[in-house]
Amino acid sequence: MLQTRIVRTLTLAAAAQPGGVAHLSAASGLVRVGRSVYVIADDELALGRFRQAGDAPGALVPLFDGDLPCAPKARKAAKPDLEALVLLPAFAGSLGGALVALGSGSRANRQRGAWFALDEDGELHGAPHRVDLAPLFERLRPTFADLNIEGAFVSSGMLCLLQRGNTRAGENACIRAALDAFIAWLQGDAAAPSVVSMDFFDLGDLDGVPLGFTDGTALPGGGWLFSAAAEDTADPYLDGRCVGSVVGQVDAAGVVRHVERLAGAPKIEGIAAAVADADSLQLWMVTDADDRRSPSLLLGAELRLAKG
Template sequence: MLTPSLVQTLLVDVTQHPRGQAHLSAASGLVRVRQRLYVVADDELHLGIFDDCTAVGMVPTPGTLLRLLDGDLPQDKSKRKKAKPDFESLVLLPPLPGCPAGALLALGSGSRPNRETGVLVALDVQGMPNGRMGLVDLAPLYAPLHKRFADVNIEGALIVSGELLLLQRGNKGDGRSACIRFDWNLVAPWLAGQKAQPPAAKSIQVIPLGEVDGVPLGFTDGAALHGGAWIFSAVAEDTDNSVQDGACVGSVIGIVAPDGQVSQLYPLQGAPKVEGIAVQADGAGWQVTLATDPDDPKVPSALLQLRVPGIQS
């Protein structure tokens, strides 16, 4: 069992927040680009941008918000849940047409029709948004998944060895978590608007993650390692569908080897509800940063940190 340590809470400039909050409260996707951390929250229309304060001695400062979608979400929590685009995943993309320095892609979960929107954020050579953004209709990408899973819930995305991986999160209604693989060279022109239809998935692999107290673990995010391996976060949330929240009874991080099999699984002390993961090499292992979702708008999301040794390939 690993014990994460608190790095910082995700405070933001209160004047930028549409509801006047001084924090993000539902962090989900997490990406590190150089010395910055990018976070999407599943109940916001903005991207959070934070200085990476995981280094010892750095003092956290409030992040800034970049609007991804126009409009405003309802103040009421239940009404906001129905209306939100549910950005659950954030992935750093390599260069593609129109984005020569790469881009960030925020993806809706696909769990409802209004949650099938993506936003492509072009980056400059310093890894900062360059002002160019575009909407992506994810419905044609997700349509085949709805035939395979009655409750589609894409909670993670990452690029590994020339493939775009989407991570389907299981629940008590359907405990199957899965990795859906696409050829990046075929996805890139579709994202850039050069192809009318997305490519079909190369494969859909159900990956058993186990359970905690009878509640299945389900993917919440993933990040690439070396040589085709990748790391993931997963939680056991006591709910039977992708819309309703439940108590988090367990959480883990795990390693998937290049052959697609789970090779290591580490329970997390205290069962924090981790929904975002980023990594960087640290000697013979990895420094892992995790973002939490407390499922309460009044409670700030947090960044946690731990070290996983001996998993480099």
């Protein structure tokens, strides 16, 4: 059982709009870069920016124009469902790389994305660039009738997208596209990238509820780490009772080497990692309570690496 600690609550200096809440409540992905921790939430139109040091309230940086309804059902129907946040390495025109936020694709209005260029210190540079994800997602729908992209990371020259299997018949998958082709598409220089490969995963269940990917992060040497939650729902649109979450390690050959359940039953939706020493990783994870009144948490943990 993996023990976690609360690093901070994801409070904000101000709500995104009148009648809103001064915290993130549905955190769904995170990236640590420079002095900042960037967090997306699936029911916001903005990117959360927090400092790594201290616990001062964060700020929201708009990704899209407008406001979302405050009423829960209307907000759920209108939200862009930003589920994946990925850090791209430096490329021409963006010396510090870029942060890309991706909608899940689970509904027609959830096919929006946005990206910010980063400067060499990891700070946001310029205005957000909006992108229509439909051309990319159309390449995936023949395989995934219930498309639901929940995580993304970069590894070995590939953009890796994690499809969450939301039903007992649904399949969890890691979908790969060439990173250079993805960047060219973001910049408007090429068509949406083609799928290079897919790996499918049976993650098992917790207490009879199937596990589904919620995020992933690359590890040195070509392996990667994932978070997965057991949420009792048969529909990628509907939330369900979360019975718990796990963290798993996948090796460079695509084999799951180790899975560990988190103590308690947090719904982990985003994960980042750094090598602590030769045998362990430092983890950071964000939670989603599926309750707008409850702030999301940034959790920390230490994970022993699987060997052999």
